Amino acid sequence: MTDAVFLTREKSKNQASLLRLQAAGMKAISIPMIEVKPLTFEWTEKALQVDWIFFTSQNSVRFFLQKVRQLPTNIKVASIGEKTSEALENWGISVDFEPSLYETEVFLKEWSQKNAAGTNAVLLPQSKIAKPRILQFLTNLGISCFRLPLYDTVLPSEALTNLKSALASYPHFIAVFASPSAWRNFKQILDDLAFHKPFFIGSIGEVTTQAIEKDGYEVTFQPEKYQMENLIDLIIKESKNDDKKL
Numbered sequence: 001m002t003d004a005v006f007l008t009r010e011k012s013k014n015q016a017s018l019l020r021l022q023a024a025g026m027k028a029i030s031i032p033m034i035e036v037k038p039l040t041f042e043w044t045e046k047a048l049q050v051d052w053i054f055f056t057s058q059n060s061v062r063f064f065l066q067k068v069r070q071l072p073t074n075i076k077v078a079s080i081g082e083k084t085s086e087a088l089e090n091w092g093i094s095v096d097f098e099p100s101l102y103e104t105e106v107f108l109k110e111w112s113q114k115n116a117a118g119t120n121a122v123l124l125p126q127s128k129i130a131k132p133r134i135l136q137f138l139t140n141l142g143i144s145c146f147r148l149p150l151y152d153t154v155l156p157s158e159a160l161t162n163l164k165s166a167l168a169s170y171p172h173f174i175a176v177f178a179s180p181s182a183w184r185n186f187k188q189i190l191d192d193l194a195f196h197k198p199f200f201i202g203s204i205g206e207v208t209t210q211a212i213e214k215d216g217y218e219v220t221f222q223p224e225k226y227q228m229e230n231l232i233d234l235i236i237k238e239s240k241n242d243d244k245k246l
Contacts, residue, residue, distance in 0.1 A: 180211035
């Protein structure tokens, strides 16, 4: 029987999942494995002389628009998914493109089919450690891509202590991940603690799942729609399934 669900996103993003799990009668604990740190960046009007801006996360929206308050009306905006689009709309920014599935490859394929022709340049505000997939894809199409690192993700100083305590109190758990970064930090602590007991894993989507499986672990829960609320709902549903023996 599962003792608890460990939520590993940034502290501010765990609250809704905590409440959702608790309402379903499940024990949930926030153990952030990543902390977002804004970077200093400089921009000029020339940097905004692009056809599109791609926003790939809520953090990229927040850190970019906190400094660049208003976008030129001629620039179109692409969002990788629903939550990022909501963040943009909260800033009063209209979204011109959103993919059918919130995954990078789908985003690039669907965007290029409709919008690559006539696009000369794209601005890409993103994490310092983001993979170069979008940059490479646009470059191969002959489209200039200006990458703008806005923030970095680091391991919170209290992560080791908090996870060690949680493992001692709740040895049978489900760990939930929304990014490869959170998984890597979590696994590093498990390795440091020499923790080798089996546990269940929930992954928000394909990219995170690939990172987990690459390390030899099995993902038990992955929702069809890559949103955290869908993952939490799946865990709640499966926890009531006796065959899962959670």
